[in-house]
Amino acid sequence: MDKLLDLRELLRDFVFRPAIGVTEKDIPDLSGKTYLVTGASSGIGFYSAKFLAVAGAKVYLTGRSLSKLEDCLEKIREQQPCADVHGLQVDYSSPETIQKSIEPIVQEEKLNGIIHNAGMNHADATVTKYGYTETLVVNAIGPQIVQRILDPLLLKTVQTAGKDNVRVIWVASSAHFLAPPCGGIDWDDLNNTDLGGRGYAYYGETKTFSIYQAILWGQKYLYDGIVSVAVHPGIITSDIRRNAPGQKSPYEIFCRPTEYGAYAEIMPLFIKLSSARNGTYFVPFGQRARIREDIELAAYGPRGRKAWRWLQKESGKYIQ
Template identity: 35%
Template sequence: MWTADDIPDLSGSTALVTGASSGIGLATALHLARRGAEVIMTARDRARGRVALERVRAAAPEGRVELRGLDLADLASVRAFTDDLDRPIDLLVNNAGVAMIPRRTTADGFEAQFGVNHLGHFALTGSLLPRLLAGQGARVVTVSSGAHAMGRIDFDDLGLENGYRRFGAYCRSKLANLLFALELQRLAGGKLLSLAVHPGPTATSIMRPGVFTRPVTSFMRLALKAPEKGALPSLYAATHPGVAGGTYVGPGPRALTPSPRALDEDLARRLWIVSEELTGVRFAALTSRP
């Protein structure tokens, strides 16, 4: 069985992990640093981020790790973040996200789960594309979920103004993550590898008060796997030398088959075009569409 001990030597590579202040993102950053990667951790909450940074530095004292602020709910923050980066990126792990929150909007007016989980990462990846293509063999790993299979995208109601359900909005955002990852691979060809992952049921900050009732939250914290195990699909997709672009990695880690909706190329193309229009970010360096 593949474990974090099987991660190859990553010396000389630079990895960027979003949402690295806790949970799966923190575990991902820690193991990448342990194996020699230079790791850029991002966090919206700088105070929590600094605590996480010190945890990684303590666990990987020889590692090169830094923290940068990034708010995926604000496209201006994404632009400022990418403008400030001055080095090639070999690995981008699109991990950050929100889940099953009450309806709210981002700084740019998008429904928050769609705006943060999908549009924020779409804009970040597109803005970082020149840095990803500056080296060879770059990878983009996007954290989706098995919940994507229950997702639906109504392009006439992207703001979910005609009815908002927390879980439905979450499933939609995870479907968008998987559609994005697979379409990115189709467009990139051999220029980079794009993969998606399903961490499986993991005890992360999604278990915060207010998402579920207290008894359900307590039960789920006991029943769910630790973030260290939830991070294995991300780490496998990010580092395994034999994994192919377009693979959807789940617990095990092992390759999973996406839902039929996630494999709908027409849906993926439409989502991509809409995402370009909403964010103003275009992946100009990739193969042009016919």
């Protein structure tokens, strides 16, 4: 039965085509609020940042390319000339540079939410100088570094914004259903050195860390009034496959427009949510969904504690 439920969740975007529950027209006035959207120099992240900025929020966009960020800021200002938007060149594939790159956000008086949108698809099993594949560094270690650096600001913000009004969105994927068994993480081969047909499954494994982070970070700050959830943005036209090998994927015929992924990402920023439900997994559009059972169970047990220790250890190498 569980396998059938897993298959249904994996195929929901292809077969059931969930209806859109929100568009940018449904976003409330966000004047006076500040958000960070990572990986926002293109794709889903750009639209998420644009929608927030047009709704009146102050928004920081991060991306690898400064020129692309500048283009994004210009596009947002074309629609909203008074938009309070700022681009920060942040390269998750170079974790030692992250802390300095996000210093302007640390200097802010408040931060109402983070969308951990930055990510990359599976490229290959090449191990970088950091000891892990670039995919794992970008999808798991990078977000942990940013989150740890900004934790004090989030905790400060909740004092004035109020309980459950500060949100952290960890962008996951339905690909976690393809991750290895027994918790979704192959601790004996974190770099997927033996590909064995697990290319896309390896992407699912790195995004399993996003689900773990939503749960484990949410448990750590359970009584501090900060909401932490995971979101699958859907099967979306995006440039996340820019590093993926091979020809155009056949699944792309099922893709929805890029902005639809942003609708899914931003919805948990303003719908009614409680930190008591931290670790909730959302799928398009705004629906609470099931995490693969063995992954959810693992996150709350010894494997989850192991994952958290690993994330803290690896991210701590690049935080002063």
